[in-house]
Amino acid sequence: MKVNHVPRASCANGSIKKRSLLRLGGDHLFFQKLFVLIVLVILTVAGFYLRWSYARSTSPYIDEYTTMWVAQRTVEHGYPVFSTGSIYSQGMLFTYLDALFFRLFQFSELVARMPSLIISVFTIPCVYWVGKKMFSAYEGLIAAAIVTFAPQAVLWGGRARNYALIQLIVLWATYLFYRWVIAEDGDRYGWLFVLTFIAAAYTHNVAMLVYPAFLVCAFLGRGWRWFFQRKVIVAHILVFTGVASSFYLYRRMRPTGWSVVGVGRGEIAPSFDPLGALERYKPFFVGLDDVPFAAILTVLCILGIGYVLWTALKRRGFTAMLSSRDEGAALAYLAILFGAIMFEMVFIVTDRRWSPRYLFMDAPLFYLIAVGVLFRIIRLAQGWLAEREWLVFLDRSPWRDRAKLIGTALAVLAIGVVSWPAATAAVAKGEYGYDLAFQYVRERRQPGDTVMTFALSPCVIYLGEEGCDYVAIQIDFHSYAIQRDGQWIEAWAGIPILITDEELVEVIESSPRAWFVVDESRFRTRYTDYFIQYVWDRMELVAKEGGVFVFLSESPPPPPLAIQRSLYYNLGDKVALLGYGLSAADLHPGDVLELSLRWQGLTHILQNHSVFVHLVDAEGRMWAQHDGVPLRELHPTTHWVEGEIISDPRELLLPQDLPHGRYRLQTGMYLPQTMEHLPIFRDDGDLAGEAAVLDYVRVAGDTPEALAPDEVVAFNLGNEVTLSGYDLEVSGTRPGSTVHLVLYWRAERQIDEDYTVFVHLVDADGRISGQQDNEPEGGFYRTSFWDVGEVVRDEHELTIDADAMPGEHRIEIGMYVLATGQRLTVVNEAGETAGDAVLLGTVAVSG
Numbered sequence: 001m002k003v004n005h006v007p008r009a010s011c012a013n014g015s016i017k018k019r020s021l022l023r024l025g026g027d028h029l030f031f032q033k034l035f036v037l038i039v040l041v042i043l044t045v046a047g048f049y050l051r052w053s054y055a056r057s058t059s060p061y062i063d064e065y066t067t068m069w070v071a072q073r074t075v076e077h078g079y080p081v082f083s084t085g086s087i088y089s090q091g092m093l094f095t096y097l098d099a100l101f102f103r104l105f106q107f108s109e110l111v112a113r114m115p116s117l118i119i120s121v122f123t124i125p126c127v128y129w130v131g132k133k134m135f136s137a138y139e140g141l142i143a144a145a146i147v148t149f150a151p152q153a154v155l156w157g158g159r160a161r162n163y164a165l166i167q168l169i170v171l172w173a174t175y176l177f178y179r180w181v182i183a184e185d186g187d188r189y190g191w192l193f194v195l196t197f198i199a200a201a202y203t204h205n206v207a208m209l210v211y212p213a214f215l216v217c218a219f220l221g222r223g224w225r226w227f228f229q230r231k232v233i234v235a236h237i238l239v240f241t242g243v244a245s246s247f248y249l250y251r252r253m254r255p256t257g258w259s260v261v262g263v264g265r266g267e268i269a270p271s272f273d274p275l276g277a278l279e280r281y282k283p284f285f286v287g288l289d290d291v292p293f294a295a296i297l298t299v300l301c302i303l304g305i306g307y308v309l310w311t312a313l314k315r316r317g318f319t320a321m322l323s324s325r326d327e328g329a330a331l332a333y334l335a336i337l338f339g340a341i342m343f344e345m346v347f348i349v350t351d352r353r354w355s356p357r358y359l360f361m362d363a364p365l366f367y368l369i370a371v372g373v374l375f376r377i378i379r380l381a382q383g384w385l386a387e388r389e390w391l392v393f394l395d396r397s398p399w400r401d402r403a404k405l406i407g408t409a410l411a412v413l414a415i416g417v418v419s420w421p422a423a424t425a426a427v428a429k430g431e432y433g434y435d436l437a438f439q440y441v442r443e444r445r446q447p448g449d450t451v452m453t454f455a456l457s458p459c460v461i462y463l464g465e466e467g468c469d470y471v472a473i474q475i476d477f478h479s480y481a482i483q484r485d486g487q488w489i490e491a492w493a494g495i496p497i498l499i500t501d502e503e504l505v506e507v508i509e510s511s512p513r514a515w516f517v518v519d520e521s522r523f524r525t526r527y528t529d530y531f532i533q534y535v536w537d538r539m540e541l542v543a544k545e546g547g548v549f550v551f552l553s554e555s556p557p558p559p560p561l562a563i564q565r566s567l568y569y570n571l572g573d574k575v576a577l578l579g580y581g582l583s584a585a586d587l588h589p590g591d592v593l594e595l596s597l598r599w600q601g602l603t604h605i606l607q608n609h610s611v612f613v614h615l616v617d618a619e620g621r622m623w624a625q626h627d628g629v630p631l632r633e634l635h636p637t638t639h640w641v642e643g644e645i646i647s648d649p650r651e652l653l654l655p656q657d658l659p660h661g662r663y664r665l666q667t668g669m670y671l672p673q674t675m676e677h678l679p680i681f682r683d684d685g686d687l688a689g690e691a692a693v694l695d696y697v698r699v700a701g702d703t704p705e706a707l708a709p710d711e712v713v714a715f716n717l718g719n720e721v722t723l724s725g726y727d728l729e730v731s732g733t734r735p736g737s738t739v740h741l742v743l744y745w746r747a748e749r750q751i752d753e754d755y756t757v758f759v760h761l762v763d764a765d766g767r768i769s770g771q772q773d774n775e776p777e778g779g780f781y782r783t784s785f786w787d788v789g790e791v792v793r794d795e796h797e798l799t800i801d802a803d804a805m806p807g808e809h810r811i812e813i814g815m816y817v818l819a820t821g822q823r824l825t826v827v828n829e830a831g832e833t834a835g836d837a838v839l840l841g842t843v844a845v846s847g
Contacts, residue, residue, distance in 0.1 A: 433546020
């Protein structure tokens with residue numbers, strides 16, 4: 001037999017080459033692990049930063065107060081029981097976790113949020129690890145990056161609610177079921193799955209929807225015989241027992257008389273409105289509530305589900321696809337699982353649960369499916385290019401591994417860059433400031449005060465159960481309550497519920513001081529129009545904390561301002577001014593003029609306008625002003641609702657050196673950024689300019705002597721105005737000379753028109769030889785603002801025309817409407833018309 005000898009040198013070269021390849025492979029594996037570790041640490045730190053920033057800077061989400069309250073009761077009593085005997089079993093696992101943190105670190109909003117924060121941050125490496133085990137390290141890393149920056153993950157990771165926990169538990173339950181049923185890696189995964197799913201059922205009842213989806217996967221992958229194995233039967237009995245006990249606690253452990261206030265559907269029932277359901281879930285799939293590129297992930301997920309269905313159709317079943325021997329088993333499993341869950345969410349869950357937040361627990365599965373599909377598309381494209389010898393080097397192992405690493409790094413970087421604005425916007429997302437509102441009430445509440453609110457949980461947390469008197473809610477109220485002695489009371493704290501207008505009004509008017517705390521959104525949607533307007537009219541908005549109104553009323557209410565008038569001005573078709581109130585019309589330097597403006601929104605206003613109130617003299621000089629956002633900076637115009645009427649209080653401090661005399665009070669609105677004023681129209685549609693005249697005030701008004709005329713008369717003009725006297729002084733009788741005339745008018749009733757006063761000098765032939773026409777006081781004081789019984793001193797300077805004929809010239813005075821020329825008639829003592837002008841006397845003009 002011939003033996004072929006290999007040259008010694010060749011053997012040596014082969015060994016060296018083999019060792020070199022092993023060393024290169026080892027180096028690559030080391031760098032891959034180092035890369036993954038570094039990126040995972042960066043993602044974890046970034047995820048912590050985002051969630052921590054939100055948790056420490058934002059008021060609690062409204063449902064967080066319930067969690068805090070329940071955890072406090074658990075610390076006090078050992079389990080979440082309330083004074084009415086009801087037990088809060090929803091999210092019991094998270095309740096005990098939160099209670100443990102309260103026991104260790106004392107109560108605070110941040111401590112309440114710490115369990116969610118820790119769990120949410122821990123979810124990031126868990127998603128990577130599950131992705132690595134089911135797909136590859138790179139796919140797991142990209143899915144972890146999406147979870148890191150997903151806005152909803154940031155929000156729920158910083159809130160004291162059970163959603164971060166249920167997401168983590170569902171992730172692990174999904175992985176354990178995969179290892180147990182699909183990969184067939186041993187029964188230990190089955191028992192771990194049982195424990196994990198029972199924990200899910202005690203974390204949130206929506207987790208029950210996932211279990212049927214698991215059963216569908218098992219049936220399609222293993223067949224019906226699998227369910228009849230003894231260990232499988234025991235496992236499912238344990239799951240059913242755990243779920244049933246959770247459901248029992250949720251539905252049964254309630255006090256006698258427990259009922260639902262309002263009409264509503266249950267949470268589980270056949271649903272036949274898939275388009276309505278998908279419309280409500282749409283924010284999750286298009287990015288409004290999730291990552292900005294969620295629409296791309298949705299397309300990939302749909303492609304994955306479609307591919308699985310198409311492949312199953314070709315193979316005449318799902319069994320081969322869900323076999324541990326199939327390379328795509330993990331993707332097929334997740335696609336079927338997620339598809340089954342969505343089927344339940346659309347066709348079995350009622351509209352009470354149609355919310356993107358109930359898909360949050362499945363978000364990691366959604367991301368893993370999309371990333372898995374993307375990698376398969378890339379591999380297909382890579383193979384297609386390699387077959388055509390385009391970029392064939394990418395098919396070689398070193399280049400392929402480097403391309404994967406570089407591509408993953410770029411993908412993670414792109415996810416971070418694209419998602420960062422949305423993630424930081426989530427961090428900055430403001431929540432209703434019920435914590436700040438009730439702290440405001442706590443600091444100012446007096447003995448005997450009544451507190452009513454929509455949000456009971458924050459009220460109890462900051463004021464105690466004894467500090468919350470009533471739950472006030474009228475529309476769409478589905479909270480649980482007990483009826484005792486004919487009165488609905490809240491089922492946990494036993495606090496009375498006010499539902500009708502009559503009940504709410506009676507409590508407010510019978511209380512020495514009544515507080516009403518409600519957020520702006522629910523104030524608009526959960527109460528009748530009558531009660532909303534009643535609150536604006538009867539209660540004072542004393543604070544607005546993070547979008548939460550704090551109203552306060554006193555009984556009896558403070559007296560209204562002394563002067564109340566109605567009017568109508570249209571400000572740019574955005575706002576109407578319906579009236580005002582004044583504390584006084586006669587003032588002194590240094591006084592404070594109290595003012596209330598009555599506004600009505602005419603449409604939804606898109607910009608915040610400032611309101612100005614100015615006090616000006618006859619020359620247009622401004623002596624006092626008050627500019628700013630309505631309702632003491634608490635209620636900007638962008639928050640006004642069409643048709644709603646609000647009272648806007650203002651104060652003007654009069655200067656100490658304010659000269660005596662009459663001043664005009666005027667108001668309007670403008671944009672602070674541009675100083676552009678809203679045009680103002682009167683009720684007849686005429687443009688009134690940029691300032692609406694409210695009223696006139698007198699500062700250190702005229703003495704009785706100043707209002708005593710030299711000549712006392714009594715001429716009645718149209719039963720509206722009386723000329724009660726006049727002063728006449730003639731400087732000369734030649735043309736060009738002046739006649740000084742002071743008229744003393746008295747308003748007999750409220751005058752609707754703005755009359756123009758005419759003073760004419762008329763010769764024997766009826767020709768006008770001198771005239772002055774203007775509104776009283778030189779056009780400054782309009783007659784529509786005269787008070788009944790008020791005497792107005794009205795000065796006129798009349799110049800005799802240069803071409804006036806010598807002889808006797810009559811002085812005729814009167815009033816007319818400028819727009820029509822219609823004069824007020826003179827009415828004699830018999831009530832008969834005696835012309836349309838008053839003859840005061842004559843002036844002899846010399847040649």
